[in-house]
Amino acid sequence: PVFCAPVFAQIIARQHLPGRFDHAGAGIRAARFSFIVFDLSYNSFLPDKERVYQFWVYYDVDGRKGNFDTTFGTVAPALKADFPQIETATRFRREGAVPFESDKRDFEANLVVADTSFFDVLDLGVISGDPHRALAGKDKVMISESFARRLFGRENPVGKELRYQNKRPVTVSG
Numbered sequence: 001p002v003f004c005a006p007v008f009a010q011i012i013a014r015q016h017l018p019g020r021f022d023h024a025g026a027g028i029r030a031a032r033f034s035f036i037v038f039d040l041s042y043n044s045f046l047p048d049k050e051r052v053y054q055f056w057v058y059y060d061v062d063g064r065k066g067n068f069d070t071t072f073g074t075v076a077p078a079l080k081a082d083f084p085q086i087e088t089a090t091r092f093r094r095e096g097a098v099p100f101e102s103d104k105r106d107f108e109a110n111l112v113v114a115d116t117s118f119f120d121v122l123d124l125g126v127i128s129g130d131p132h133r134a135l136a137g138k139d140k141v142m143i144s145e146s147f148a149r150r151l152f153g154r155e156n157p158v159g160k161e162l163r164y165q166n167k168r169p170v171t172v173s174g
Contacts, residue, residue, distance in 0.1 A: 090121040101163040102151055129158050129174020140173040
């Protein structure tokens with residue numbers, strides 16, 4: 001609850017300086033442990049997790065630092081061409097929540113734009129549709145099972161049409 005932070009601050013303030021350092025140290029250790037556990041289990045759901053690597057971009061522009069996991073245009077093909085150990089590579093970028101429309105309703109969905117080799121790299125267990133052809137073309141989308149149920153109930157979503165940003169038609173391919 002909201003009141004916990006002030007109460008915790010009062011308890012810490014009443015303690016002597018060494019006690020404050022103990023609590024701060026315990027907090028830092030807990031945060032580091034959580035980060036390590038998350039980092040080690042991040043891709044644990046992937047069948048070939050030990051063979052999948054993610055490319056991150058770290059930047060420092062005019063004092064603004066950050067990172068992101070979007071793979072731009074020529075990066076994946078260049079890595080694959082320059083490093084023979086790389087079996088396949090894919091490109092994707094997160095678009096965030098974008099408006100869609102179906103015959104039944106309007107909604108927002110988190111969109112990831114990916115190339116045709118996306119499912120060659122990430123075996124996400126496609127339930128229906130051909131994962132090797134599902135993203136061939138700008139007018140194709142793959143949707144999650146839960147999202148398909150929410151939109152279409154028990155009906156097979158493959159071949160159904162949605163409108164991206166409420167204007168451009170796209171076809172559910174899996």
